[in-house]
Amino acid sequence: MAEFSWEVRSPLERALVAGPYGARGDAGVSLTEIRNFDLVQVMARRGKAADMAGAAKARFGVAAPARPEAVQISDAALIWSGPDQFLVLSKGGKHAIEQLSQAFASSASLSDQSHARVLISISGAKVRAMLAKLSSIDLHPASFPIGAAAATSMDHTSVTLWRGNDRTDGQAVFNLLVFATFAESLWHTMLDSAAEYGVTIARSEELA
Amino acid sequence: MRITCPFCGERELGEFTYLGDAKPARPAVDAGEDAVFDYVYLRDNVAGAMSEHWYHGGGCRAWLKVTRNTLTHEISVVEPAAGVGAAKVGA
Ligand SMILES: [Zn+2]
Numbered sequence: 392m393a394e395f396s397w398e399v400r401s402p403l404e405r406a407l408v409a410g411p412y413g414a415r416g417d418a419g420v421s422l423t424e425i426r427n428f429d430l431v432q433v434m435a436r437r438g439k440a441a442d443m444a445g446a447a448k449a450r451f452g453v454a455a456p457a458r459p460e461a462v463q464i465s466d467a468a469l470i471w472s473g474p475d476q477f478l479v480l481s482k483g484g485k486h487a488i489e490q491l492s493q494a495f496a497s498s499a500s501l502s503d504q505s506h507a508r509v510l511i512s513i514s515g516a517k518v519r520a521m522l523a524k525l526s527s528i529d530l531h532p533a534s535f536p537i538g539a540a541a542a543t544s545m546d547h548t549s550v551t552l553w554r555g556n557d558r559t560d561g562q563a564v565f566n567l568l569v570f571a572t573f574a575e576s577l578w579h580t581m582l583d584s585a586a587e588y589g590v591t592i593a594r595s596e597e598l599a
Numbered sequence: 600m601r602i603t604c605p606f607c608g609e610r611e612l613g614e615f616t617y618l619g620d621a622k623p624a625r626p627a628v629d630a631g632e633d634a635v636f637d638y639v640y641l642r643d644n645v646a647g648a649m650s651e652h653w654y655h656g657g658g659c660r661a662w663l664k665v666t667r668n669t670l671t672h673e674i675s676v677v678e679p680a681a682g683v684g685a686a687k688v689g690a
Contacts, residue, residue, distance in 0.1 A: 459607060473659035474606050474679070527611045542607060544614050544657035 401426055401594075402509050402571040406578045412590040419517030419588030422581060423595050425510040428480060429487040430568070432502040433495060435475040442498035443475065450494040461540045461553035461566075468598070470553055470568075471540050478504070478551065478568070482598055509574035512555070512595070513581070514564045517588035522565060524584040528552065532563070546580045548573045603677050606659045614657030621650040621664050621680070645669055652680055 401407070403424050411418065433455070435443040447455035447469070456462050456471035467481035479486050488503040495501055513522065519530050525545040529535060540553035551568040558564055569577050582590065600612045620642050626634035646669060653663045662680035667673070 474661055542658045542660070543610070547613070547657075549657055 399506070402574040403578055406575045407592060407594065409592050409594060412582060412592055413586030414589040416589055418515060418591040420513065420515040420521050420585040421518075421591045421593070422578075422585065423512040423514075423593045425512055425595050425598060427596055428482050428505060428510055428598065429484060430504040430508055430510075431479040431486065431488045431491055432472065432504050433477055433479060433491070433499045434502070435499050439498040440475040443495065446495050446498050447477075450491065456540070459540045459542065460538050461555070463538070463556065468553075468555075470551060472542055472551055480510075480568075480598065482596075507571055508568045509571055509578075511567045511569070511574075511578070511581070512564055513567060514558055514562045515588070515591075516562065517585070518563060518565060521581070521585045521588060525580065526552070530554075530565070537563075545569075546577055548577050550577070600672055600674075602653060602655075602663070602665060602674060604655050604658060604661070604663060605677055605679055606661055607655065610655070610658055614655060615663075616654040616656050618652035618654060618662075620645075621652045648675065 401424065407424055433443065433447070444455050444457070447453075451464055451467065451469060453462050453464055453469070455469055455477050459471045461471070462469040466483075467479055467486045470478040470480060472478050479491065481487075484490065487505070488501050492501055515521075522530055526543060528541050528543055535541075535554055537554050537556060540551065542549070542551055544550065545552075545567075548569060553566050555564040555566050601609050602612065602615055603609045622643070623638050626638050648666055649669050651665050651667055653665050655661050655663060662682075664676075664678050664680045665674055666676035668675070
C-alpha cells in the first residue's frame, strides 16, 4: 500500500495574504482567519433531543443552544446550527470528538468538522457596512447582540455566523464558519466588499 | 418574497428551495396501481392557498410546510415538516 504524507494546510493558504488590503489609511475592517481549532457537529438522534440537551448540560455545565445563539463557556463555544443540533468549537483537544463521544453516546451523533470548515473573524468600525453587502440578516446591535447566531447564506454559500465578545477596544466581532471548499471563494468576495473601507488581514491561532 | 422559518426567523427567498405540493400522501402498500399513479404523477393546479414543502438549505437545513397563496404569494403559515428536528418525531 502506498505511503501518504498528509500535510495539514488551510484552505486559505494561497488566498490569504497577511497585511493591509484595499483603501489606505485606518483600516475599517479586520479579517482574521483562525486556524487549528476543534469543531464537532452534535445532532440529536431521533426522539433523543431532550437526552442530548441533558448530556450537553452534564458535559459543559450549560444548556445547549435551542435557538439561534452561541453559548460561550470558558474553553468552548456551543453554536446553534439547526433544530436539535449544535457545533462545539474549541482548541487544544479538550472538546475534540474523541473527548465528546462518550458523553453523547446514547443521545446524539457526532461528526468531526475540524478540517471541514474555515473560521474567519470579522471586526472593525465598518464591519456592519461590509457584511450588509453579503448578508440579509439584520446585524444592528439591537437585533444581533453578543451571542446571537444564524445559519444563513452569504454569496449563495452556507455559513454559520455568530457574534462573539467585543474586542477590548469595544469593536463588535462577527465569527463565520464556512465549508472549506467554499472558503476561498467567499474570502475573495469578502475582500471585494471590504476593500473600500481598508482591510487588515491576519491569521491567528486564538479563538476570539 | 420572504419566508419566516420557524427555527431561523425571516429569511430571503434565496435561502430556500421549493419542492412542491405537500398534500400527496404515500398510499398504502396494497392501495393499487391507480392510487400510486395518482400519488406520483397527478397534482392539483391550485389557484389560492396551497400547502407546499420548502427546504431551508441555505440556513438550518430543515424541511418546512408552507401555506402560500399562489395568486398573491401571501404566506399564511410556516411550520416544520413532519419529522423535522429529532424531537418532533417521537420515539
Ligand atoms: Zn431555518
